[in-house]
Amino acid sequence: MSARAFDAIIIGAGQAGPSLAGRLNDAGMRVAIIERHLVGGTCVNTGCKPTKTLVASAYAVHTARRGGDYGFAVDGPIQIDMPAVAARARKVILDSRAGNETWLAGMTNAELIRGHARFAGPNTVEVAGEQLTAPRIFINVGGRAVVPDMPGLGDVTVLTNTDMVALEVLPRHLVVVGGSYIGLEFAQMYRRFGAEVTIVERSDRLIAREDPDVSAEVRTILEREGIAVRTGADCIGFARNGDEISVSVHCDGNSAPVIGSHVLMAVGRRPNTDDLGLDAAGIDVDARGYITVDDRLQTSVPGVYALGDCNGRGAFTHTAYNDFEIVAANLLDGEDRRVTQRLTGYALYIDPPLGRIGMTEAEAARSGRRLLHAKRAMTRVGRAVEKAETQGFMKVLADADTRRILGAAILGTGGDEAIHGILDMMNADQPLDALRWAVPIHPTVSELIPTLLLDLRPAT
Numbered sequence: 001m002s003a004r005a006f007d008a009i010i011i012g013a014g015q016a017g018p019s020l021a022g023r024l025n026d027a028g029m030r031v032a033i034i035e036r037h038l039v040g041g042t043c044v045n046t047g048c049k050p051t052k053t054l055v056a057s058a059y060a061v062h063t064a065r066r067g068g069d070y071g072f073a074v075d076g077p078i079q080i081d082m083p084a085v086a087a088r089a090r091k092v093i094l095d096s097r098a099g100n101e102t103w104l105a106g107m108t109n110a111e112l113i114r115g116h117a118r119f120a121g122p123n124t125v126e127v128a129g130e131q132l133t134a135p136r137i138f139i140n141v142g143g144r145a146v147v148p149d150m151p152g153l154g155d156v157t158v159l160t161n162t163d164m165v166a167l168e169v170l171p172r173h174l175v176v177v178g179g180s181y182i183g184l185e186f187a188q189m190y191r192r193f194g195a196e197v198t199i200v201e202r203s204d205r206l207i208a209r210e211d212p213d214v215s216a217e218v219r220t221i222l223e224r225e226g227i228a229v230r231t232g233a234d235c236i237g238f239a240r241n242g243d244e245i246s247v248s249v250h251c252d253g254n255s256a257p258v259i260g261s262h263v264l265m266a267v268g269r270r271p272n273t274d275d276l277g278l279d280a281a282g283i284d285v286d287a288r289g290y291i292t293v294d295d296r297l298q299t300s301v302p303g304v305y306a307l308g309d310c311n312g313r314g315a316f317t318h319t320a321y322n323d324f325e326i327v328a329a330n331l332l333d334g335e336d337r338r339v340t341q342r343l344t345g346y347a348l349y350i351d352p353p354l355g356r357i358g359m360t361e362a363e364a365a366r367s368g369r370r371l372l373h374a375k376r377a378m379t380r381v382g383r384a385v386e387k388a389e390t391q392g393f394m395k396v397l398a399d400a401d402t403r404r405i406l407g408a409a410i411l412g413t414g415g416d417e418a419i420h421g422i423l424d425m426m427n428a429d430q431p432l433d434a435l436r437w438a439v440p441i442h443p444t445v446s447e448l449i450p451t452l453l454l455d456l457r458p459a460t
C-alpha cells in the first residue's frame with residue numbers, strides 16, 4: 001500500500017472539516033480532507049438545509065390556506081406539487097454542496113480524497129488503498145439516524161430523514177415515531193402538504209427535554225392543525241397491513257394501532273464511529289460510541305481531535321462550526337478557547353418556531369439558585385397580533401442574586417431570531433439591568449424582551 005505524508009488529515013467534509021481545511025490551507029499546511037459520501041455532510045444534504053427549505057414551502061401553503069384570516073380567498077383548494085416541492089429542496093442542496101466543493105477545490109494546499117477513512121495507527125489513516133500519515137488528525141464524521149431493533153421492524157420498510165428529504169410523493173398517512181426535533185418538523189410540514197399525520201412518542205410528552213409548558217403548547221399547536229399525537233407509547237411495534245403499515249402504540253390491548261402508508265423513524269442519532277478503526281489508534285469512545293474529548297476537543301490520543309456531532313458535545317451545525325473555531329483559534333491564533341465556554345442556543349423549526357437558550361426551569365430549580373421568572377403570551381405581542389400569528393409565549397428565568405439571565409424560551413413567530421437578543425446578553429455576561437434603557441425597534445417580537453425582563457418576579 002502506498003503512503004503519503006501530510007501536515008494534517010481531516011476525516012469528514014461536514015460542518016467543521018471544510019472550514020478547518022481552509023484555515024490550515026491558509027497557514028501553508030499540506031492538508032488531506034477525506035469524504036466518503038457527500039461534501040457538506042448531514043446539514044447540507046439531508047438535514048438543516050433541505051428541511052428548512054421544506055418548512056418554508058409548508059409555511060407558504062399554510063398561509064395560503066389561511067387567506068380568510070388576512071382578507072383574501074384562493075379560488076379552489078390549494079394544489080401541492082410534491083415533485084416541485086422536492087425539486088426546490090434538491091436545488092438548495094445541490095447549490096450548497098457545489099459551493100462547498102468549489103471552495104475546497106480552490107484550496108491550493110488541500111486535497112479532497114474520496115473514500116471511507118479508517119485509522120491504521122495513531123498517526124495513520126487508510127483510504128482508497130492508500131496510507132496517509134500526519135502529526136495532526138481531525139475527526140469530523142458526524143452521525144446517522146438510529147433505527148433501533150423494534151418488534152416487526154424487519155417486516156416493513158421505514159424511512160429516515162435521508163429518505164424523507166428525497167420523497168416526491170405525498171404519504172396518505174405519515175406515522176412519525178419520535179416526537180422531538182426531527183419528528184416534529186417533518187410532522188408539521190407533511191400535515192401542511194396534506195398528509196394525515198400521527199406522532200407516536202414513547203415519553204409522556206413531546207420534546208420532553210423542554211419545560212412541560214413548552215411541550216404542552218407545542219402539542220396544542222400541532223393538534224390544532226389536525227396532527228394526532230400519541231404519547232406514552234409503551235408498545236411500539238410494526239406489522240404489514242396490506243400495502244400499508246400497522247404501528248402498535250400501547251400495550252393495554254384496548255387502543256387501536258395506527259395504520260400508516262409511510263413511517264418515519266426519528267428516535268435519535270448515533271455517531272459514525274463504529275467503522276473508523278478507532279481501536280487501532282487507541283482513541284477512546286464513551287458507552288454510546290461518542291469520541292471522548294477534553295475541553296479543547298483533543299481525543300485520548302495527542303494530536304488527534306474530534307469535532308462536531310461525533311464528540312457528543314453538541315448536536316447542531318452551529319456547535320460543529322464552533323468546534324472548528326475552537327480548534328483553529330487554539331492551533332493557529334495562540335488562543336485558549338474551550339468548549340465549556342460555549343452557551344448553546346438552538347431552535348425547533350416548527351411554525352411558530354421555538355428559540356431556546358440556557359437552562360430549563362427544571363435545571364434552574366436543581367441549581368439551587370433564587371430564581372426570577374417572567375412569561376408573556378404571544379397574544380400580548382403587537383407584532384404577532386399584526387401578523388395573525390399569536391400562538392405560543394416567551395419566558396425568561398434569571399438569578400435573583402447575580403441578576404444574570406439563566407435561560408429563555410421564545411415559542412412564537414420570529415422566536416428563532418428574537419432569542420438572539422437574550423443569547424447575546426448571556427454571552428456578554430451582562431446583568432438584566434443593562435437592558436433598562438435599551439430602545440428596541442417597534443414593531444418587533446424582540447421589543448418585548450426588555451418588558452419581559454422588567455416583569456421578572458420571584459419564581460414560586
Ligand SMILES: Cc1cc2nc3c(=O)[nH]c(=O)nc-3n(C[C@H](O)[C@H](O)[C@H](O)COP(=O)(O)OP(=O)(O)OC[C@H]3O[C@@H](n4cnc5c(N)ncnc54)[C@H](O)[C@@H]3O)c2cc1C
Pocket residue numbers: 011012013014015016017034035036037038039040041042043044046047048049051052115116117118140141142143161182272275276307308309310314315316317318319320349
Ligand atoms: C433532519 C435534520 C435536520 C437538522 N436541522 C438542523 C437545524 O435546523 N439546525 C442545526 O443546527 N442542526 C440541524 N441538524 C443537525 C446538523 O445537521 C448536525 O448537527 C451537523 O450536520 C453536524 O455536523 P458534523 O460536521 O458534525 O457532521 P456531518 O454534517 O454529519 O458530516 C460528517 C461527514 O463525515 C463523513 N464521514 C463519516 N464517516 C466517514 C469516514 N469514515 N470517512 C470519510 N468520511 C466520513 C460523512 O459522509 C459526512 O459527510 C439537523 C439534522 C437532521 C438529521
Ligand SMILES: NC(=O)c1ccc[n+]([C@@H]2O[C@H](COP(=O)([O-])OP(=O)(O)OC[C@H]3O[C@@H](n4cnc5c(N)ncnc54)[C@H](O)[C@@H]3O)[C@@H](O)[C@H]2O)c1
Pocket residue numbers: 148177178179180181182183185200201202203207208236266267268269315316346347348349
Ligand atoms: N432544529 C434543529 O436544530 C434540529 C432539527 C432536527 C434535528 N436536529 C438534531 O438532530 C438530533 C436528533 O434529533 P431526533 O429528533 O431524531 O432525536 P432526539 O434525540 O432529539 O429525540 C428522540 C425522540 O425519540 C424518542 N425515542 C427514543 N427512543 C425511542 C424508542 N426506542 N421508541 C420510541 N421513541 C423513542 C425520544 O423520547 C425522543 O422524543 C437532535 O439532537 C438535534 O440536535 C436539530
